[in-house]
Amino acid sequence: MVVKIRLARFGRRNSPFYNIVVAHARTARNSKPIEVIGTYDPIPKADPYGNPKELHKDINLDVDRARYWVGVGAQPTDTAWRILSMASVLPKKMVGLQREKPLKPIDANSVKIH
Amino acid sequence: MAPRICGTSTTLASLDASLQTCSRLAAHTTRSFSLTCRNEKITKNRYEMVKWIKERATNSFDKSHPTYLGPHADQPFPSNPLFRSQSVLSESMKNRIYTQVMDHGVAMKAVSEEMQVDVRRVAAVVRLKELEHQWKLEGKKFATPYAKAVMKMLPQSRWAQGDMNIPHEPINDIPVHKLSMQQLFVPVSESRHFTREDAAKAFHEGLLSADKRSPQRELIEIERQAAEKDGDRAKSIEEFRKEAQEAEEAYANELARKSELEDANIKKQQKGRFEFRIKRYNSENVGKYGRARNVTGWRYGQALQERKRGMVKIPTSVP
Numbered sequence: 374m375v376v377k378i379r380l381a382r383f384g385r386r387n388s389p390f391y392n393i394v395v396a397h398a399r400t401a402r403n404s405k406p407i408e409v410i411g412t413y414d415p416i417p418k419a420d421p422y423g424n425p426k427e428l429h430k431d432i433n434l435d436v437d438r439a440r441y442w443v444g445v446g447a448q449p450t451d452t453a454w455r456i457l458s459m460a461s462v463l464p465k466k467m468v469g470l471q472r473e474k475p476l477k478p479i480d481a482n483s484v485k486i487h
Numbered sequence: 488m489a490p491r492i493c494g495t496s497t498t499l500a501s502l503d504a505s506l507q508t509c510s511r512l513a514a515h516t517t518r519s520f521s522l523t524c525r526n527e528k529i530t531k532n533r534y535e536m537v538k539w540i541k542e543r544a545t546n547s548f549d550k551s552h553p554t555y556l557g558p559h560a561d562q563p564f565p566s567n568p569l570f571r572s573q574s575v576l577s578e579s580m581k582n583r584i585y586t587q588v589m590d591h592g593v594a595m596k597a598v599s600e601e602m603q604v605d606v607r608r609v610a611a612v613v614r615l616k617e618l619e620h621q622w623k624l625e626g627k628k629f630a631t632p633y634a635k636a637v638m639k640m641l642p643q644s645r646w647a648q649g650d651m652n653i654p655h656e657p658i659n660d661i662p663v664h665k666l667s668m669q670q671l672f673v674p675v676s677e678s679r680h681f682t683r684e685d686a687a688k689a690f691h692e693g694l695l696s697a698d699k700r701s702p703q704r705e706l707i708e709i710e711r712q713a714a715e716k717d718g719d720r721a722k723s724i725e726e727f728r729k730e731a732q733e734a735e736e737a738y739a740n741e742l743a744r745k746s747e748l749e750d751a752n753i754k755k756q757q758k759g760r761f762e763f764r765i766k767r768y769n770s771e772n773v774g775k776y777g778r779a780r781n782v783t784g785w786r787y788g789q790a791l792q793e794r795k796r797g798m799v800k801i802p803t804s805v806p
Contacts, residue, residue, distance in 0.1 A: 383785035392784045405787045410770050412784045417761050421806040422617065425625045429755075429762040433783045435770035459756050460765045 374399060378442055378449040378457070380413060381406065389415055393434065393453060395442050410438045413456060434460050553640050561642060576604065576612065576655065577643040584609055585616040596731035600706055600724065602646050603654035607702065614805075658703040658710070666691040705731075 375398040382402065384390035391413040394406035417428035439462045443449070449457055451468040458465045529537075539556075553572075556565045561572045576584075584602065587593045588609070595613070599606035622629070644655040673689045675681050687696040701707060705727055713720035754765040773782045778789055792798055 381785075390785060408770065409784045411768075422621065425621065427762070428760070429764050432763060432765045433768050434765055436767050438770050459758070459763055460754065 376407065376442070376445075376447045378410070378439070378447050378453045380450070380452055391415065393432075393439075393456065395438075395447055398448075408438065408442075410435045410442065411456075432456060432459070436460055436462060553642060572642055574642040574644045574655070575638075576608070577645050578638065580604075580644060580646050580655075581612050581616065583646070584612045588613050589617075594728070594731040594735040596705065596735070597728040599703075600709075600727065600731075603652060603656075603658075605656050605658075605703070608656070658706040659701065661697055661700050661702070664690075664694060664700065666694050 376395060377398045378393065378395055380391040381394050381396075382389055382391055392406075392409050393411035393413055395408045395410060396404070396406035400406075411432065411434035413433075414431045417430055419425045419428055434456070439457055439460065443457070443462060449463065451466075454463055454466055455468060457463045553563075555561070555563045555572070557563060557568070558565070559568075559571070562568060562570065563572050564570050580602065584598055584604070587598045587601075588595055595609050596606055598604075599609045602609075604612075619629075644653070646652045646655075667687075667690050669690070671689055675685075683696040683698055687694045698704070698707075709720065709723045709727055712718045712723045752767050754767075756763045756765070768783055770783070773779050778786055793800070
């Protein structure tokens with residue numbers, strides 16, 4: 374069975390909290406995983422005595438275990454990939470819909486029309 | 488003579504009879520209009536009130552300090568002599584405490600000694616001022632007129648550099664310990680010198696003596712040294728300030744070192760609107776059964792206690 378690195382949603386209504394887990398792909402989201410390798414708190418917070426407008430999100434990650442699981446072929450989901458790439462466990466990957474770059478205006482002199 | 492009812496010439500007995508026979512009529516008679524003439528002379532209480540307003544109150548409403556009605560200067564409620572209003576720190580004092588501690592980096596103990604305010608109060612002022620700054624940054628509205636009005640109603644402690652200021656609070660106050668609230672009869676031989684240590688021991692084995700329980704031991708020590716034969720107050724104060732400064736700096740350095748160590752473990756990355764802080768940790772430190780209390784992450788197979796009845800959620804520490 375495929376082993377995945379994915380997020381398991383805990384917390385309460387409107388206050389999510391995720392465990393970063395290594396689990397078999399076909400098991401339920403919040404079932405007991407093979408291993409918990411970290412957490413991700415998606416709610417932005419300000420430092421207690423810092424600027425209240427500068428917000429941060431906390432990620433706890435066991436980088437060594439993450440490297441190990443990636444090394445033995447665990448497949449991160451897109452979200453997990455983004456988190457792991459921030460911890461430089463994996464290279465960056467463009468995830469989701471990519472915005473198309475607008476075409477440059479055509480220079481009439483450089484175009485040959487037969 | 489039978490008691491008279493205002494406005495009628497009936498006796499009480501006949502009134503009682505009429506009450507039983509016809510209640511409507513009786514109600515009419517008892518509710519009759521009072522014909523007693525108004526007292527031309529004012530009562531003594533009213534006379535005194537008017538006198539007081541004329542003498543004392545006319546010019547005192549817009550003063551910055553309060554004028555209480557009570558017979559004493561600090562008694563706000565005239566008929567409650569046990570309630571005495573205690574002075575609070577004035578705004579200028581609070582500002583000075585904050586600037587001394589935060590801008591000039593003076594040790595809190597030294598500020599407490601200089602301004603004769605309890606060191607715990609100094610710490611509280613600094614914390615609250617810090618909170619005020621935080622609120623300003625957040626753009627919260629302040630109820631300044633309300634605060635001013637309240638301050639006007641309270642007596643305030645004032646402090647000026649170089650003056651003989653009245654201390655805001657005495658340095659030899661100690662919190663009353665529960666163990667020392669009992670009444671004890673301890674037989675002691677006459678020749679024995681019964682000290683505070685002995686008194687504490689008599690209450691309980693573990694109870695510290697009054698000297699050791701005082702939160703301002705160093706200040707008391709200064710006074711003790713000054714009272715000695717060749718004591719020099721200025722010198723001992725200077726020594727105390729120096730020691731306080733050194734101790735506080737050592738503590739600050741230790742805190743800085745700890746936070747630096749913690750920061751080294753955290754990788755920060757600005758992404759869009761938010762900064763992501765990735766903290767490294769060892770996921771294998773999960774205790775014997777994988778359920779240690781301080782482990783990162785939501786735990787499996789263990790009910791959360793936070794919704795349980797009677798769980799106290801008031802934080803016991805500040806960040």
